[in-house]
Amino acid sequence: MVVRKPAHLFLDELEIEYDETEHYVVIKHAALFTSTIMSKLLARPNVKLFNAVAAEDLIIKGGRVGGVVTNWALVAMNHDTQSCMDPNVMEAKVVVSSCGHDGPMGATGVKRLRSVGMIESVPGMKALDMNTAEDAIVRLTREIVPGMIVTGMEVAEIDGSPRMGPTFGAMMISGQKAAHLALKALGLPNALDGSYVGSSQPELILAAADGGETVDA
Numbered sequence: 001m002v003v004r005k006p007a008h009l010f011l012d013e014l015e016i017e018y019d020e021t022e023h024y025v026v027i028k029h030a031a032l033f034t035s036t037i038m039s040k041l042l043a044r045p046n047v048k049l050f051n052a053v054a055a056e057d058l059i060i061k062g063g064r065v066g067g068v069v070t071n072w073a074l075v076a077m078n079h080d081t082q083s084c085m086d087p088n089v090m091e092a093k094v095v096v097s098s099c100g101h102d103g104p105m106g107a108t109g110v111k112r113l114r115s116v117g118m119i120e121s122v123p124g125m126k127a128l129d130m131n132t133a134e135d136a137i138v139r140l141t142r143e144i145v146p147g148m149i150v151t152g153m154e155v156a157e158i159d160g161s162p163r164m165g166p167t168f169g170a171m172m173i174s175g176q177k178a179a180h181l182a183l184k185a186l187g188l189p190n191a192l193d194g195s196y197v198g199s200s201q202p203e204l205i206l207a208a209a210d211g212g213e214t215v216d217a
Contacts (some may be wrong), residue, residue, distance in 0.1 A: 001030040004134055004169030010176065014040065024169070033168075058112050058148070059089060065147035067091035094147060094182045098175070101125055101153040101163065110150060110158045118145050125156035125163045133164035141174045143181055151178035 008025045011018055016036055018025040027033055041047050054076035057069035071087040097109030102124060113119045140159050144150045151174045183190035190196045
């Protein structure tokens, strides 16, 4: 798993070992990253994981995203082959959508915004250009409509930026930036306005938000 600098600072925070080169680091397997970050997140008292659950629609009230409509993933994937099963809803003050690039379950957040007329188009990601893609993903992570923040490769879908391939530094920094955008939207201390004091690399997030050279390799 290749991680472009300076996202290795996040790996240091997670205490994940890697081999280092000048501009990037290499984790021996992606599963080491995913299992470590999931275990640390799930150990927190305010985090819940809903396994095999799909967000198949949005709650929209007064021009603002106010949550998601959920169903069992197998039900959501087979609506055309079975009788309807009523969904559940999760209301939220802020929704962070990280559906990834287009596919059966990808880019569903921005595609739904387009279908209801809240955004004009979803042009889809362009061909692979790793460095350009990583910079764009971080720079363009934002609150796309009131109440909904997009992050990761879903950003490429709505902005038409290149795909990045097997390099993951921007994924980490984009996710951190989205988290601080959510804090800002909730009126809580965050790195973007300088009110946050903590260990989540605020200087990295600030540089990413400004499109600074910190995210260039």
